[in-house]
Amino acid sequence: MKDIIPVHKLYERSSAGMEVIYFDNVQERASILSAHRDDHYIFLYQEKGESNFMLDFKSLLVNDRAILYVLPGQVHHSINSKNVSGWFLAIDTLLVNEEYRTVFEQYIISNGPISLDDAKAEKFKQCLKLLHERFLLIEEPLSRAIAHSLAQSYIGMVAEAYLSQTQFGQKQNTRPVQINSQFRSLLLANFKTIKGPSEYAEKLNISLTYLNEVVKGLTGFPVSYWIHNEIVLEAKRLLYYTDLTVKEISFELGFSDHTYFSRLFTKFAGTSAGAFRAIYRK
CATH class of the missing domain: 2.60.120.280 (Regulatory protein AraC)
Structure with missing residues (x-):
């Protein structure tokens, strides 16, 4: 769609x-x-x-x-x-x-x-x-x-x-802002091991529906988007700054199936992991 x-x-x-x-x-x-x-x-x-x-x-x-x-x-x-x-x-x-x-x-x-x-x-x-x-x-x-x-x-x-x-200045401290900040902190610390949106909601002691509502309302994208964004961002870092293979990077990011990781990267980044490395390092 x-x-x-x-x-x-x-x-x-x-x-x-x-x-x-x-x-x-x-x-x-x-x-x-x-x-x-x-x-x-x-x-x-x-x-x-x-x-x-x-x-x-x-x-x-x-x-x-x-x-x-x-x-x-x-x-x-x-x-x-x-x-x-x-x-x-x-x-x-x-x-x-x-x-x-x-x-x-x-x-x-x-x-x-x-x-x-x-x-x-x-x-x-x-x-x-x-x-x-x-x-x-x-x-x-x-x-x-x-x-x-x-x-x-x-x-x-x-x-x-x-x-x-x-x-x-005056800080806005509403409940949705606090939840989004807590989610971002959890995500940055756990994206290699926790990849399910429901698991983040559980850690925050709120429903996944409410967490999605809050995150999408403040950022424009649902919880799953930000999980994938953080995974792909770290993959880009490893592709850019290290010589790890795509397979090694997938394992480093907590994926047991490197082909699934490759599909996820290509879908989210708009280019394959190998092509990304070639473009950024030329």
Whole structure:
């Protein structure tokens, strides 16, 4: 069955695990028909202008210099842009440091825009200029690794900015948010050994129906999606950073049937494990 809300997949646009675009003086009015999810992170730095868009049914108005991020799975679409300039970074979750992911996925309840003063704006701008320049040379020797490192630095600065604001801001502490955070913590600690959604619900002492309702309501995807997402993400790490075979990786991730693991990876990642390794290591 076709998704009602389409999911944009980064691998269909880039084999580098990231995409960096500079946009200048953009003026457009978009339609709700452009609403979509992404299977990757998006980081936006607006240098000037005014933009308005929907993020998980919240209308966000971004004025002048500001940063904003979009989590994998969040529904979003542009409403209009007026003389907007800045940078767009799309990046595979694999390439986002786990400590930064924890900030974005657990500690930050509302990922609205953060305005930047002159000093901070200049630091973000310089980092993004370097990243964009290196991305344009992505096929040259070492450029891919350098671009990935620069992206980590930029994302770390974004995480720091959001975490700093949250520490002094009002935190939302509703029951669904607490449950989702507890589920994410359990998942990160147990995804190699626990793969059934019902087992996570049991550990949280709630019904699977309620857990799915909470997780999907907050993230856009059910419990099973996030279990598979974590498994495939760790598999990507092992494919990228080690020389383990696909069979060895499947066993490392708790699968007794490596052919089942291979099918799962291909279905979720949109490419086979072998092809993923070849693309990312070239």
